[in-house]
Amino acid sequence: MVKSAAGPGRPRSRDAAGLPAVTPEKIISSALELTARHGLDSWTLRQLASAVDAYPAVVYHHVGDREAVVAAVVERVIAMLPVPEADLPWREWFRALCTDLRTVLIGYPGVARRLALYGATSSAAAIVDGGVQALKAAGFGDEAPTVYQLVLNAACLFISVEDEKHRNTAEKERAGTGLAEFRDDQERPGLAAMAADVHRTLSDPVRCANYYADFYDYAIDRCLDGVACRLANLNPPSA
Amino acid sequence: MVKSAAGPGRPRSRDAAGLPAVTPEKIISSALELTARHGLDSWTLRQLASAVDAYPAVVYHHVGDREAVVAAVVERVIAMLPVPEADLPWREWFRALCTDLRTVLIGYPGVARRLALYGATSSAAAIVDGGVQALKAAGFGDEAPTVYQLVLNAACLFISVEDEKHRNTAEKERAGTGLAEFRDDQERPGLAAMAADVHRTLSDPVRCANYYADFYDYAIDRCLDGVACRLANLNPPSA
DNA sequence: ACCTGAACACCGTTCAAGT
């Protein structure tokens, strides 16, 4: 860190200090790294600036405000998503996408929530096209866009819950132990069953480690099952 | 505002100023109001303090830090939720709950997300009990707790997207108009169908106003359909 | 054009001191 070398001889420009010029590319890839490590909402613009050995105002000059940096990071992450093969049946197409979606987005906490809230940007055009085409081909007709939105929204939202697991683990464990007292509640068998189930998960390390992945798969499968029902209604077997 | 009446004769205690004592109850109900108006994440502790005519330190003294206030607000909102009738079939039970859930939570933006992330607290015990019992009675067996979690998580998450609609309306419209150019994309019929669908929604005021409510109902219904499939698998018709 | 360095108006939180 040249900047911290104070004194009368301290260089007063990046040039004089022998530092490389700051570029938008460098800022955004630093932001991507910070997002991978801390999450999209947990790094500050000042952290980002010092990661590229610069002042906050430099980020503004090259990229823009925090929102602009975040949008650029999200674009980069979307670009990492593979597009499932075009000739897959709709269900396998979405299963493949959802699996890839999770493995990529989990690495960049906070991006999943952004995608769920603001929808896909134009950089996801190939994925939208492939998904809606697969649904059209399967017979979803005019409901294809809605079904696409439903499945992707659900996937991103469930991933976004996992994104915060580091933050809510303490809270969840507290809730889990708070629930424990109801395990033998004879008056409320439903609550007791829930408490027992939570306890079973918390006390098994393997089950605990796979909790989010398993729940995600279960959720996506139920979602696809539900959508498949719709397909049966739209194209009655009498035809 | 007595506090703003500066000068040598200004009273130096709430008592001397004729102000009522600050109570935890008053702080929390003020926070509830601020949440209804601005959302759980959009009021500051300093705003809350001045809403009860007090210094920030007073909130700390009576309730605790921001997190403690937020937890208290969430408890109050959960307490507003009605428990569906116990003798309803599982599907109607969850349909009723999800409908009530939305009407209540929409009024307190940010609470739905908290519920999805941290799970239900013990103040929701009656609802958990009723839901799991309804599922057990329907034949979901050991999967009842998982199914309960899935449906409630999905409901809260879809509501949490709507919670931020005021914030993402601008962004969404921008994405909508950005998508418009693909409406006649012959090369990518899936993308074109999506663009046309979005345009159809945005250009119809009625459809626009009901968008979130309709999408929520569609999502919950597909979710329940998917869960119902599971029921058929667990209890094969041969029995 | 690019960067420095300081400032502005916030934020949650803490704390000694008053009543």
Add this chain to the structure above:
DNA sequence: ACCTGAACACCGTTCAAGT
């Protein structure tokens, strides 16, 4: 016990001034 008033260590953003 309850409240005052100021302070601390942050934050995103802006801007005149330097190179």
